Amino acid sequence: MSSNATRRTLLAGAPAVAALALAACSEEPSGPVLAADADLPTAVPEGTRLVIGDPAQQLAFELSGLLGQLTFDYEWANISGGPKSAEAFRAKSLDISSVADIPPIHATWTNLPVKIVAAAGRIDPLEHPIYDLGVAPGVDVASLEDLAGKKIAYSPGQAQGALILRVLDAAGLSQDDVELVELPSTADTYSNALAGGEVDVAPIGGTQVKSYLNKYASDGATAIPHGLRDDPWTLYAPIEVLEDADKAAAIAQYVRLWGAAKLWTRANREEWINAWYVDHEGLPYEDGEYLFDREGEPDFPETWDETIERHQETIEVVAEGTGNEVFDAEEIYDRRFEPLVAEGIAEYGEAGAS
Template sequence: MSSDSSPRRTIRRSALLVVALLTGLTSLPACAGADKTASALAADAPLPARVPEGTKLIVGDPVVKVALALSGEIDKFSFEIEWANLSGGPQTTEAFRADALDVGAVAEIPSIHATWTGLPVKIVASKLRKDPINHPTYELGIAPGVSVKTLADLRNKKIAYSPGQAQGALMLRVLKKAGLTKNDVTLVELPSTGDVYVTALAGKQVDVAPIGGVNVKRYSAKYGRDGGTTIPHGIRDDPSHLYVRTSTLEDPAKAAAIGEYVRAWARAARWVYEHPEEWIEGYYVKDQGLTPEDGRYLVDQAGEPDIPADWSEVIARHQETVELLAAETGNPVLNAKDLYDLRYESLGASAVNTVKGGA
């Protein structure tokens, strides 16, 4: 019996040892998670002043990447940046959900839609344009053969509409300004990417579409002889933001790095304004493949950037947009202030003022 029982006891002891080891290994992630939770940065805690060594951010901000390269600042960060070649709300939100992005550059709509779809996000930087009515981001493109001289003429027209993007919210604002509702027009859902809207106008798929950038100049040049025109909408359409997942800000290292990036982002905006010829050649011509004439048009159209140190007016306008979209979509009304991390409020403006002061 003793010769049989000894191997059995050995096997039992070995089995117990394996179970104990596996149990210990299995518990390690839980311990790591607990440590992470314990070290998470609270939403109301001051931002860390120093970025720890080894910190990395993945940033989707291709335009600023070029500006930083041209200004010589791209290699001056105290942390590693991996640049993601994406922009716009849908791409940025998808990258956030895939845990493939830390910082995105968008207008004011994506943060609203992200929150409505269960993705908590925070805005960490805001930029406007000085004299925004005379330097609009978009104009209303009018299809050849369609008569629209004023906003009131939009009644009964087919209008390109991109829910979830800045152009979509703009058209809702335009209709409101004109005293119209969506029942007074036909909204045609189209993504506002590339030259989709220009093509839709030229092909009479829509009567009206908000077009921006060099498309305004090119549309008039190409289709003006056929009656294609543009008209101003007279509404502020210039807000642009940097935003991040709320969970990213719980990482003290990334929260500190984001602060450093916000400062560089603001300086880049100012550098672009103060170095128009270098920007035209380095970005519009070499990077985007546009002509110098197109680049000069875009620089003039953009005007001077305005990076506010106080976000009160920005948030108030954002609240109007939230309420407009909520009424349109049936989603709950959000408190726009909850979309902003006010710890970053003054960083961009102070960085620009330091540059202006020559410090």
């Protein structure tokens, strides 16, 4: 690590991308050009810098001591998710970001060339879903087949929107069988839309499920499981960033520690609940416990074969539902990074580096 290394967190709220752009965090590629079929460099040159959009992992790296293993200059951007990270990628103000499986698909369809460099999920994903289907008070939905004729919240280009398309497919329904109501899946938008009767059904996750039922169950609100895997978790980066040999080396180093940092959070339950859910997210401790337990254990596959196969199925369902072209899921994975997470876990496990 260089003595004058940049170590900053960019607190990016609503003006996230503007803040990143003003900070001029991610320069034009400065390292040697790295061909797509060339081996990843094993050394990170001094002065290499990444802007990383992975807020929860930032804290995990700090608490676990793994932050000290990064030998490049880094800036943390409090930004994740598809829309904001894609906008920042286009502005060349972000190098890598944490998202579900839909943003890389949507980026490809909108002419933003990206590659997935890390992939994970959850052990027993059907027992630990990210989302449930919230049902508005007074609406009778007890199974997926009951969705016929209902107004359903839908967010194109986001994980929640893709989940709805997959749910309809699983139920044997088409978009013509329901009314999709386009709404941004931000904060409590979906919960409020359900409570206000704007929609009959919406995918809600995290503490939204708990708070929605606490507030409106007495009025007849319910939530049902959708019964599908909704756990994909990836790191993705613009292809032009990966063509910079120096940045690619830094990303490889980050990816190698990514899984170990996550495992540290699971092995240090109370410390993580207090640090992330209570101190960072401002939630009561009991809500942090609820979210921690709901999340379950992470799964870091040593091979991406099944991950890519499931991703292909998602591409095909979403393409049919949105009118986009089907493409080969393999195209958006950079297999050079495939073994790195397992290597880092083998070295650091869940103990971190502290």
